[in-house]
Amino acid sequence: MMRPPLRPKHGILASARGPLLAQLALALAVVALVAACVLAFASPTASYAEDGAEGEPAVEAGVGTAPSPAVSGSAGKPTAAAEGGEGEEDEEEEGEDLPHASVDDDFENLVNPQQLPDSSFIYDTSIIDLSTADSYYDGQTVQVTGEVVGDCIRDEADPDYCWIVLTTVSSESNASISVHMKREDASKIDVYGKYGQTGTRLQVRGTFYLVCTEHTGQTDLHAEYVSVAEKGSVHADAFVHGEFIPGLVLVLVGLIMLLVYYRMRERRR
């Protein structure tokens, strides 16, 4: 006697008795759902989809790779590369790596809180790069960090705006950039850098112009978002008596020599 074919008594397949096509459709639906979940978790830009940033371009621009740019005060690169070019290359290489087991462990996956939802192409770059920039950066949204030096110079055309000079924090360069910002943003600056003072370190995001037509051809950065990366400090010179002694001794010796010279000249006359 032939045994009847096994039929599941419980579970989904048991309840899915019916036409074969319906069972096939259900199986396909399950497979599609699983595949979608796998693809979603596998993509490194999945967490930015909600923010509206484009996946790959945002990676190339370096956005999202900064763990906490507002705190660190750096350009935000985990590789600590001061040059934007190097950072972009690093991100392209890292983009090819497989995602980490845990999203929280992957620092590349951290959200940049500074990023606006609708920001387009952003170059996380340095003041050194901008000081030698050609038309490549012209009109682009850039983000730089630098020390405020000098004064808040008023904008002759618009009193609600002012000019700030940001200088690079790197000791290997003297690069600086003029930043056009609102006075309310400038009020965040507590110390202006000069002799005896280290200025506030600001992170500025805005549009870079190699030849700004609004400001008669100047190279400048129109700030859109300004945050304080590090407060400034004052370190005035201390008056140390001992440091003046060598100079005073030399001056005394010089004056004595001068006196001797005039004495000798008078004797000859």
Added chain:
Amino acid sequence: MWQRFTLYDIRVIGHYLGVLILFFSVSLAIPLITAVACQEWEPATHYLLTIGISLIAGSALRFLRIEPGRLDRQQALAVTGLAWIVLAVVATIPLFLSGHYDRPIDAFFDGVSGLTTTGASVIQDLNHLSYADNMWRFVMHFVGGLGLIVVALSFGLFGKRSSASLYSSEGRSEHVVPNVIQSTQMIAKVSLIVISLATLILTGMCLFMGMEPIRAVLQSFWLAISGFMTSGFAPMSESVMYYQSLGIEVVLMVLMIIGTISFVLYTALLKGHTEMFFRDLEIRTMVIWLVAVTAVFATALAGSGAFSDLGVMLRRGLFMLISGFSTTGFQNISSNQLVTVVASGAFLVLALIMAVGGSAGSTAGGIKLRRVGIISKSIVATIKEALAPDSARVVVDYNHMGRRLVTPEIVKEAMTVFTLFVITYVLGSLAGIAHGYEATSAIFESVAMTSNGGLSSGIVTSGMPVTLEVVYIFQMWAGRLEFVTLIALVVKVIASVRPRFKVKEGRK
């Protein structure tokens, strides 16, 4: 054939160099007072130390000859030629102690640049420089712009007997008034009046722009010195762009133009001889030359695309033109824009403007308009002679404080210096190219150094090759002395150290 320096000559030269060093130590008191007033104690120790060193060095040199006597022409040449380098060495001490220079040669470069009023700088982190050190940079400009010898003569440091030789050996052939010492005092007086007025106006503008009062006063004073002396150092690393002010740029343009006019013509204007001013060869040459180069520069700039806008051209282009023509060196176009945005034609026109420079007898550098004018007159005379009958006597004259004839001696002097300038421009360009820089940038930089122009395309920067830095130092020095003094000094020194060959006995 060449007369050698004797030991007596060396002692006299040493004595007068000692006088200059002692005078220089007095000028070091100005940054010392600034440091004390602003409580910048570390710079104060540096300047005190430097004053001590210069007092000792100056006094020691004076001991070489207690009673030096009168300077003859060749001794005066040596004093003038060596003064710029010796005083630059003294100026280097506080600059290097400031900690803003990587290498001593960098500080020396800035010392020479300051004294020769070139204005190119390799300083690091200028925005954090102390007020005292900045004051010193501009004191160098003031002293160098007037002329080391002029300043010393106006204080009567050399006495009356040696003044004429020294005055002419510094490249000054014109007497503002018949008496040399009075001439130098007149030059100093005019300079102080103009600088004071300009400081007042600029201070008001800087305060309006939102600067702190102390910074407004000091920076205005420094800008006034730099503008009138056509020197080029700026208190901030962004140069004139820092101030974001059209008004300040206009005032600086006026200052630069005034600084380019011969001091001799000021006396004529002050006496009401305006027709003498407008008939002057240099003024006419300046007008013709400026009209021509402005047209070419504007056309070339229009081809840049980015700078083709009229407002941009007027503000940026005109300022750079005047800065280049006066050999000041202020920039309201960044070095990066100069090489990436400005068309190469406009870039080279700027170099040409610097190469020609301003008026003789002013604070400007370059070949000088007087020489260009005389060479042009010489060309006219040559053509007239070619066209005139054999029996005709061709006379060409020019106007400079009266009617003067274009003589072969005047033409020879103009052509000689012109040729030497051009040779130096070429040699400096080749040096830049040999170090791997782009040809247009190398040419621009070489011209800027030799003409004491100071505009930079980016080659002059901290970390530049030492050999190139030495070449540029030599160019600045040679350009300031207008070659003849320097070459004469070099020939004398070589002739003095070259061993003599004794004639063998028995030859008859």
